[in-house]
Amino acid sequence: SIKNTDLMKVKCIIIDDEPLAIKVIQNHLKEFQNMDLIATFNTPIAALPIIENEKIDVIFLDINMPKVDGIAVLQSFLKNNFQQKVVVLSSYDDTKLIKEVLKIGASGFLAKKCAGKNIVEAINQVYSGKQYFSESVKDKLLASFTNKYLNLDDGSEDNSFFSLLTPRETDVLKLICKQFNSKEISAELHISTNTVETHRKNLINKLKVK
Numbered sequence: 001s002i003k004n005t006d007l008m009k010v011k012c013i014i015i016d017d018e019p020l021a022i023k024v025i026q027n028h029l030k031e032f033q034n035m036d037l038i039a040t041f042n043t044p045i046a047a048l049p050i051i052e053n054e055k056i057d058v059i060f061l062d063i064n065m066p067k068v069d070g071i072a073v074l075q076s077f078l079k080n081n082f083q084q085k086v087v088v089l090s091s092y093d094d095t096k097l098i099k100e101v102l103k104i105g106a107s108g109f110l111a112k113k114c115a116g117k118n119i120v121e122a123i124n125q126v127y128s129g130k131q132y133f134s135e136s137v138k139d140k141l142l143a144s145f146t147n148k149y150l151n152l153d154d155g156s157e158d159n160s161f162f163s164l165l166t167p168r169e170t171d172v173l174k175l176i177c178k179q180f181n182s183k184e185i186s187a188e189l190h191i192s193t194n195t196v197e198t199h200r201k202n203l204i205n206k207l208k209v210k
Contacts, residue, residue: 009036010127011055016062016089017042024116025060032120044073051082058123060110062089063101071100078105085126089115093137095144108132135182135200142203143177164206172199 012035016022022040029035038056041047043065050056059077063070070088077086085107090097093111101109107126110118111134118134125132133141165173168189175185182196189196 009034010057010123011036011038012058012060012123013038013047013050013056014040014060014089015042015044015047015065016040016060017065018062018112021062021089021112021115025119028116028119035120035123044068051077051084056084057127058107059084059086060089060119061086063097064090064092071104074101074104074106087122087126087132093134093140095140098133098137098141099144102131109137110134111136133204138200138204139176139179142173143179146173146177165203169199169203169206172196173203176200176203 012029014022014025014037026037026040029037038054039047039050044061047059051059059082061070061074061077063074074086074088077084086105087108087110088101088106089110089112091112093109098109108122108131110122110132114134114136122132122134168191171189172185175188180188182193182200185191185196186193
């Protein structure tokens with residue numbers, strides 16, 4: 001992980017109007033010497049000078065700030081060819097919103113309810129060029145992507161779609177669609193939670209959830 005890499009520091013900023021949310025993230029980042037939280041801002045406009053003039057690697061952007069169109073802000077960042085990775089923060093993990101920000105070009109989507117414990121992993125992933133989704137977001141995307149191929153009520157399914165998956169991955173995906181969490185899936189299928197997480201990662205990769 002980044003915590004153990006050499007002297008390179010990953011420089012981050014947060015744009016969020018909730019002091020508590022910022023404080024939670026700050027507290028988690030303090031433990032990691034290789035992660036440098038340069039500044040925090042409560043409006044996107046206030047952040048522009050540092051984005052334009054400093055070498056910032058990752059921007060955490062609250063997409064739901066009052067009186068600010070977070071979608072338009074994200075679009076303007078990418079339209080102006082800002083090189084920073086943008087991870088969206090949101091109190092709402094609505095599937096439509098998630099898909100919209102990812103289509104625009106965000107590097108990830110982090111639900112605020114788990115931002116503290118997932119912030120380091122999010123930075124690690126997007127800094128290395130990957131996308132990051134918190135678990136609840138991944139589940140919503142997988143379920144949304146799958147429901148048009150799978151009818152949970154009558155058991156019918158599109159075999160061409162499920163031919164991409166192993167039988168065990170199909171089992172895990174069906175439980176995700178029924179809103180089972182990793183611990184519940186582990187108990188239901190009699191496999192370890194680590195194995196469930198491996199199946200989750202494989203599903204994301206195979207289904208190319210974007």
